[in-house]
Amino acid sequence: FLKWGCAFSPERRNKRKRQRYVEKNGRCNVQHGNMRETYRYLTDIFTTLVDLNWRCSLFVFVMAYAVTWLFFGAIWYLIAYCRGDLDHLEDETWTPCVDNVNGFISAFLFSIETETTIGYGYRVITDQCPVGTMLLLLQAILGSMVNAFMVGCMFVKISQPNKRAETLVFSRNAVISLRDDRLCLMFRVGDLRSSHIVGANMRAKLIKSKQTQEGEFIPLDQTDISLGFETGDDRLFLVSPLVISHEIDSRSAFWDMSQAQLEKEDFEIVVILEGMVEATGMTCQARSSYLAEEVLWGHRFSPMMSLAEGFFDVDYGAFHHTFEVDTPSCSARELSLAAARLDAHLYWSISSRLDEERWEGTNAFQGKIWGFCFPPPPISKEM
Amino acid sequence: MSALRKKFGDDYQVVTTSSSGSGFSQPVPEKKKKRQRFVDKNGRCNVQHGNLGGETSRYLSDLFTTLVDLKWRWNLFIFVLTYTVAWLFMASMWWVIAYIRGDLNRAHDDKYTPCVANVYNFPSAFLFFIETEATIGYGYRYITDKCPEGIILFLFQSILGSIVDAFLIGCMFIKMSQPKKRAETLMFSEHAAISMRDGKLTLMFRVGNLRNSHMVSAQIRCKLLKSRQTPEGEFLPLDQLELDVGFRTGADQLFLVSPLTICHVIDSRSPFYELSARSMQTEQFEIVVILEGIVETTGMTCQARTSYTEDEVLWGHRFFPVISLEEGFFKVDYSQFHGTFEVPTPPYSAKEQEEALLISSPLMAPSLSNSGEKDSSLDCLEKLEDAEVAAKLPAKLQKMTGREGLPRKLLRMSSTASEMTYSLGELPIKLQRISSVPGVSEEKGGSKVTKVSAEPISKSVADLPPKLQKLAGGGGGGRMDEHLPPKLRKMNSDRFT
Numbered sequence: 001f002l003k004w005g006c007a008f009s010p011e012r013r014n015k016r017k018r019q020r021y022v023e024k025n026g027r028c029n030v031q032h033g034n035m036r037e038t039y040r041y042l043t044d045i046f047t048t049l050v051d052l053n054w055r056c057s058l059f060v061f062v063m064a065y066a067v068t069w070l071f072f073g074a075i076w077y078l079i080a081y082c083r084g085d086l087d088h089l090e091d092e093t094w095t096p097c098v099d100n101v102n103g104f105i106s107a108f109l110f111s112i113e114t115e116t117t118i119g120y121g122y123r124v125i126t127d128q129c130p131v132g133t134m135l136l137l138l139q140a141i142l143g144s145m146v147n148a149f150m151v152g153c154m155f156v157k158i159s160q161p162n163k164r165a166e167t168l169v170f171s172r173n174a175v176i177s178l179r180d181d182r183l184c185l186m187f188r189v190g191d192l193r194s195s196h197i198v199g200a201n202m203r204a205k206l207i208k209s210k211q212t213q214e215g216e217f218i219p220l221d222q223t224d225i226s227l228g229f230e231t232g233d234d235r236l237f238l239v240s241p242l243v244i245s246h247e248i249d250s251r252s253a254f255w256d257m258s259q260a261q262l263e264k265e266d267f268e269i270v271v272i273l274e275g276m277v278e279a280t281g282m283t284c285q286a287r288s289s290y291l292a293e294e295v296l297w298g299h300r301f302s303p304m305m306s307l308a309e310g311f312f313d314v315d316y317g318a319f320h321h322t323f324e325v326d327t328p329s330c331s332a333r334e335l336s337l338a339a340a341r342l343d344a345h346l347y348w349s350i351s352s353r354l355d356e357e358r359w360e361g362t363n364a365f366q367g368k369i370w371g372f373c374f375p376p377p378p379i380s381k382e383m
Numbered sequence: 384m385s386a387l388r389k390k391f392g393d394d395y396q397v398v399t400t401s402s403s404g405s406g407f408s409q410p411v412p413e414k415k416k417k418r419q420r421f422v423d424k425n426g427r428c429n430v431q432h433g434n435l436g437g438e439t440s441r442y443l444s445d446l447f448t449t450l451v452d453l454k455w456r457w458n459l460f461i462f463v464l465t466y467t468v469a470w471l472f473m474a475s476m477w478w479v480i481a482y483i484r485g486d487l488n489r490a491h492d493d494k495y496t497p498c499v500a501n502v503y504n505f506p507s508a509f510l511f512f513i514e515t516e517a518t519i520g521y522g523y524r525y526i527t528d529k530c531p532e533g534i535i536l537f538l539f540q541s542i543l544g545s546i547v548d549a550f551l552i553g554c555m556f557i558k559m560s561q562p563k564k565r566a567e568t569l570m571f572s573e574h575a576a577i578s579m580r581d582g583k584l585t586l587m588f589r590v591g592n593l594r595n596s597h598m599v600s601a602q603i604r605c606k607l608l609k610s611r612q613t614p615e616g617e618f619l620p621l622d623q624l625e626l627d628v629g630f631r632t633g634a635d636q637l638f639l640v641s642p643l644t645i646c647h648v649i650d651s652r653s654p655f656y657e658l659s660a661r662s663m664q665t666e667q668f669e670i671v672v673i674l675e676g677i678v679e680t681t682g683m684t685c686q687a688r689t690s691y692t693e694d695e696v697l698w699g700h701r702f703f704p705v706i707s708l709e710e711g712f713f714k715v716d717y718s719q720f721h722g723t724f725e726v727p728t729p730p731y732s733a734k735e736q737e738e739a740l741l742i743s744s745p746l747m748a749p750s751l752s753n754s755g756e757k758d759s760s761l762d763c764l765e766k767l768e769d770a771e772v773a774a775k776l777p778a779k780l781q782k783m784t785g786r787e788g789l790p791r792k793l794l795r796m797s798s799t800a801s802e803m804t805y806s807l808g809e810l811p812i813k814l815q816r817i818s819s820v821p822g823v824s825e826e827k828g829g830s831k832v833t834k835v836s837a838e839p840i841s842k843s844v845a846d847l848p849p850k851l852q853k854l855a856g857g858g859g860g861g862r863m864d865e866h867l868p869p870k871l872r873k874m875n876s877d878r879f880t
Contacts, residue, residue, distance in 0.1 A: 282682025
């Protein structure tokens with residue numbers, strides 16, 4: 001736990017590369033260790049098999065078939081051996097259990113032909129062999145079961161919905177700027193395919209270690225970032241790239257964060273997009289994360305969509321592109337206090353304890369920003 | 384009604400609101416007899432459906448679910464039974480055809496064309512049947528074209544064989560890929576713990592995902608099972624109440640990669656509002672936790688369940704941290720997953736803590752009591768008939784206020800000023816520290832508290848905690864450390880310096 005202190009103390013942040021919880025492509029950097037109850041993995045054997053990577057899966061596939069073939073081939077050979085068929089190979093009057101089985105290789109071939117139901121016919125079972133009949137029954141049943149299981153596993157592995165997440169993209173950076181007079185944290189999400197994501201919804205979690213008043217240290221504490229849960233704005237209609245915005249209000253974790261503080265902060269925002277793949281109806285999940293240094297203060301996303309002849313054209317070259325806009329460098333709380341004070345016609349400078357020098361001309365900057373980007377607010381007319 | 388009570392009465396104590404006050408003077412009851420759980424720790428539910436009467440036909444109408452619900456051994460038994468018995472029956476039909484036609488007597492007659500070549504006794508008929516059914520088709524035994532009834536039987540067998548095959552293989556596959564097996568690799572902590580977090584009493588338990596594959600749309604729910612009797616006299620056995628683990632804010636949607644501690648804040652809306660360390664020993668309840676999510680690989684929804692009875696809820700404990708930072712990844716140590724350690728926690732319920740808060744700021748009393756509603760005061764006074772509340776107030780605070788009659792007025796206020804008490808949630812812990820640290824700040828505590836209350840009430844509440852924090856931080860922080868295990872004490876000191 002000394003490492004936690006090192007990793008998260010502000011002075012040393014630049015010197016030590018911060019360990020990410022979630023990579024940009026959605027993979028999570030967590031390893032499970034010291035697990036004592038390994039029987040759980042065996043009880044849930046199906047998921048264990050499907051979760052394996054492709055090499056192991058193919059290996060298991062091949063092994064399942066090869067082992068059953070060999071096993072039954074050995075038993076057929078054993079039957080032939082015990083009955084004495086192998087000693088009477090040249091004997092015309094002797095009816096063996098299986099015609100033309102004269103060694104282990106032919107027994108093995110017979111076992112394959114039976115289990116895969118090819119049944120060429122050169123090697124045939126005769127009716128003088130009740131043990132053989134029963135073994136044939138058993139092999140037919142078992143063969144169909146193993147077949148079903150393997151084909152099922154393979155099918156599930158091929159049609160995994162989480163592969164759909166490969167064609168869902170998130171912007172490289174998140175930005176903070178003003179929207180409708182409020183500071184918003186924004187990022188962009190896009191769907192590269194023409195097929196839709198049904199029931200898409202967006203969630204975000206803030207990962208930040210914290211210490212409670214009682215002295216409990218909670219490493220990587222997850223808090224919810226509201227992307228419109230109450231209003232239903234988190235349910236997306238994702239056809240063209242959308243800019244998802246989190247309005248920094250009094251309940252947000254970023255309420256007290258100014259630009260200078262953002263440079264010293266250490267957190268991670270994990271964004272999760274979930275929805276159903278239109279073709280199969282299976283739910284998939286795409287993830288990404290933004291570290292504090294990947295959040296740009298005072299930027300905005302470049303527009304990507306333009307109107308062409310009969311359709312809207314989306315230019316993915318501009319997907320990650322941002323440009324700088326004038327944004328107050330105070331926190332959202334200070335901005336709301338300033339707005340309240342303006343409404344009350346009281347002028348005194350906003351004292352942000354961290355960056356006093358930027359606040360020489362409070363009203364001047366506000367006039368500047370509004371003149372630059374927005375129409376003048378109605379307050380100025382009253383003044 | 385009384386019969387119901389008798390069935391439940393031994394195992395489940397009916398909880399009433401009026402009689403809990405008498406529990407104090409009695410000694411702690413002897414070990415209760417082993418109680419019957421509704422849900423086991425592994426999620427299995429102890430409910431059997433009996434006396435269905437004429438409803439059993441429903442199970443046969445929904446044959447597919449019935450088959451999939453059976454245990455594996457029954458499934459395999461039915462599978463093998465279908466194949467052998469049905470096959471024996473159908474094979475005998477081929478034999479019957481051969482018998483009727485007279486093929487059996489003319490086995491070695493080269494000029495005679497039988498129905499099926501080389502079938503001249505029952506074993507060969509059976510072998511022919513298997514070869515056709517399993518589509519092996521060796522070719523030694525084959526059907527000839529001189530046999531119209533054989534052709535009809537052949538068609539019938541092929542179609543029926545395909546249908547039965549598909550049905551059984553489908554059942555087998557569904558049974559193998561059941562998403563409920565995924566719940567085996569979702570783990571819950573053995574115990575739940577109650578302690579203070581951010582000044583509020585919180586019920587916590589831990590949930591973990593043992594695999595690297597994710598649970599999509601993971602959602603957690605919590606139900607409290609407690610038998611109770613309504614004022615109208617209706618006895619509700621195992622009544623289910625919802626425990627809020629983040630439904631309102633969307634915090635119940637989990638991002639479950641490393642073990643998470645799920646918190647239920649005990650506030651005025653919680654059924655545990657009046658639960659204290661002592662009342663937990665006499666109460667009987669069960670907390671059922673349900674975690675639902677979609678298995679990432681198959682896209683099917685699975686549900687993991689567990690339950691905590693009242694003896695598995697530990698008062699004043701906290702969970703050991705399990706996640707640590709390694710080189711390039713985070714490591715989760717599952718050996719500590721169930722571990723808890725004790726922390727100093729006031730044994731009073733959340734309700735009492737908030738009342739104690741109101742009592743210790745007497746300035747609030749006169750200004751707020753003016754807004755009192757006369758009607759609600761009667762209700763509050765009725766609630767206060769039980770001496771539990773008054774007796775539980777720490778003696779020091781009672782002395783400080785000097786009046787025992789005050790609690791009632793303040794509680795009347797508390798019903799009207801619930802907003803205020805909620806926002807003052809930070810204060811109780813500070814005052815507890817003041818009162819629990821004898822000798823260090825007792826005299827200071829008394830004077831400081833009155834000093835605080837003398838300040839104008841219009842000052843925002845948020846300013847109060849910092850002062851009290853300064854007051855209690857020096858003494859309280861140092862004392863707290865002794866209770867922590869050495870590893871965390873060292874970590875704490877690193878954070879604080």
